[in-house]
Amino acid sequence: MKTPPGRARYPEDEKRLTWLPLLLEIQHLTDQGVAAAIQADGRRLACARGCAACCRSHVDIPVYPLELMGIAWFARERLDGDTRAIVQRQLLAHRDLGGCPFLVNEACAIHPLRPMACRQFNVFNSVCAVGEDAYHTRRGDVMRPDCKSKDQALREMLRHHGVHDGRERRRLVESGEVHRLAQSLRQIRWENLAAHMAAAT
Numbered sequence: 001m002k003t004p005p006g007r008a009r010y011p012e013d014e015k016r017l018t019w020l021p022l023l024l025e026i027q028h029l030t031d032q033g034v035a036a037a038i039q040a041d042g043r044r045l046a047c048a049r050g051c052a053a054c055c056r057s058h059v060d061i062p063v064y065p066l067e068l069m070g071i072a073w074f075a076r077e078r079l080d081g082d083t084r085a086i087v088q089r090q091l092l093a094h095r096d097l098g099g100c101p102f103l104v105n106e107a108c109a110i111h112p113l114r115p116m117a118c119r120q121f122n123v124f125n126s127v128c129a130v131g132e133d134a135y136h137t138r139r140g141d142v143m144r145p146d147c148k149s150k151d152q153a154l155r156e157m158l159r160h161h162g163v164h165d166g167r168e169r170r171r172l173v174e175s176g177e178v179h180r181l182a183q184s185l186r187q188i189r190w191e192n193l194a195a196h197m198a199a200a201t
Ligand code: SF4
Pocket: 046, 047, 048, 051, 052, 053, 054, 055, 121, 122, 123, 126, 127, 128, 134
């Protein structure tokens, strides 16, 4: 079985940012589910570093508030050098970009903190063509998420919203109501993050 990456650790930041450990746990759960789904499928995964057609072709990537906090923190405090400058520029111009503002040199600049949806979108057999969204062109090649891990991650995320009752968390996930919390990545006002990054430089 493909070993899922271990849980990311940022000890100092996790002490300071009380929401960060929960986010890192959720991401770890998601990654474990992805590894299990790839294993269960058995086909060759086409996704690899440097392959990024999906970061341009996907226009509706859901991002939940806790994920947004993680992305903003990582961009403000962890990006540096040319990558930081490029991301800042792209955040300001994101409405005309035709792709995700975090895509730099065909790689995700916020890879450790990328949203669950990006973690879960994986394609088998062959890499996507330019402009292709495999979900629409060859859905059979798109990895089926491990529903158990996916739902567990969403249930855990609801703790961030003050929902601690297990039955209620289950209901919100099973009914799909949890998705109302998400915004579409392309619709977020990334100019604000660019301004915060400039102020923190
Ligand atoms: S989803 Fe398609 S474009 Fe994205 S990394 Fe996988 S093969 Fe490449």
